[in-house]
Amino acid sequence: MKFVAFERAKQGTGASRRLRITGKTPGIVYGGEGQPQLIEIDHNALWHALKKEAFHSSILEMELAGATTKVLLRDVQYHPFRQLVQHVDFQRVDARTRMTVKVPLHFKGEEESTAVKLDHNLVNHVMNELEVSCLPADLPEFIEVDLSGLTKNATVHVNDIKLPKGVKFVSHGKINPVVVSAVPPLVAEEPAAGAEGAPAEGAAAPAAKADAKAPAKKK
Numbered sequence: 610m611k612f613v614a615f616e617r618a619k620q621g622t623g624a625s626r627r628l629r630i631t632g633k634t635p636g637i638v639y640g641g642e643g644q645p646q647l648i649e650i651d652h653n654a655l656w657h658a659l660k661k662e663a664f665h666s667s668i669l670e671m672e673l674a675g676a677t678t679k680v681l682l683r684d685v686q687y688h689p690f691r692q693l694v695q696h697v698d699f700q701r702v703d704a705r706t707r708m709t710v711k712v713p714l715h716f717k718g719e720e721e722s723t724a725v726k727l728d729h730n731l732v733n734h735v736m737n738e739l740e741v742s743c744l745p746a747d748l749p750e751f752i753e754v755d756l757s758g759l760t761k762n763a764t765v766h767v768n769d770i771k772l773p774k775g776v777k778f779v780s781h782g783k784i785n786p787v788v789v790s791a792v793p794p795l796v797a798e799e800p801a802a803g804a805e806g807a808p809a810e811g812a813a814a815p816a817a818k819a820d821a822k823a824p825a826k827k828k
Contacts, residue, residue: 610663611670611677612654614638617647625696634694638671638680641701648673648699655694659685663750666712668702679745681710702745709779711738712749714788718757722791728761730791739767739788740779747775756789765789 617628617635625635634652639645658664664682671680684698702708714737724730739752754770766785767778780786 610658610661610667611672612650612658614648614650614671614673616674617649620647629693629695634697636697636699638673638678638699638701641703643701646673650697652694655697656692659694662713666710666748667750668745668748669699671699679704681708704745707742707744708748709740709742710748711740713738713751715751715753716756716789717753718755719759721757722759724759724761724763724791728791729794730759730761731794732756732759733790733792734788735790736786736788739770740781741772741776742779743776747773749773749776752776754788759789759791761791762793763791 614636620635628635628649629652632652633649634655636648636650637645638648669680669682671678679702680699681702682697683700684696685694686696687693688695700708714734716732716734719725719732722732725732741752752770752772754765756765759765765788767788768785770788772778
């Protein structure tokens with residue numbers, strides 16, 4: 610994916626605020642052999658690009674001052690309640706250096722699995738993205754997870770997923786976390802006998818009301 614950026618001369622809170630008023634979003638590009646560089650991007654173009662999954666997990670081509678640089682989106686700051694991108698960070702990509710990136714997971718086949726078709730399990734997606742380490746050339750746009758073989762009450766772990774060549778999972782201490790689990794559906798409990806007010810079989814009859822009159826004794 611490609612996008613156009615422009616050099617930004619001024620920095621600071623006031624300058625960034627004035628830039629946003631004109632429909633631009635301030636940003637920065639860092640990493641690689643060059644120095645950090647201040648940039649600005651058309652807000653509307655950036656807003657629509659951020660809605661695309663690939664913009665978050667792919668190597669991007671940034672056109673700046675007549676040159677094209679490969680970068681990776683690293684951070685986006687949104688306004689708390691307005692549809693406004695306040696700041697964006699990009700990192701330059703070195704073709705010879707491994708990088709750590711979060712890649713989205715795409716699930717398929719769960720409706721055909723026996724866990725769903727026969728046992729009516731609910732499929733719980735514990736993880737929707739995977740943090741991986743790889744060279745820029747090996748970075749996948751997404752990782753596909755086939756759930757057609759999912760069985761009753763089963764779980765799918767990271768080690769069960771076939772990662773693309775050159776891609777390694779970044780564990781952060783979690784050796785083999787759960788990605789998907791098949792959960793049995795909740796079953797409503799049957800009402801207890803006599804719950805509607807009728808006495809259960811063999812139960813004693815309810816006592817008479819306190820204000821009921823006792824029969825008169827014969828003289």
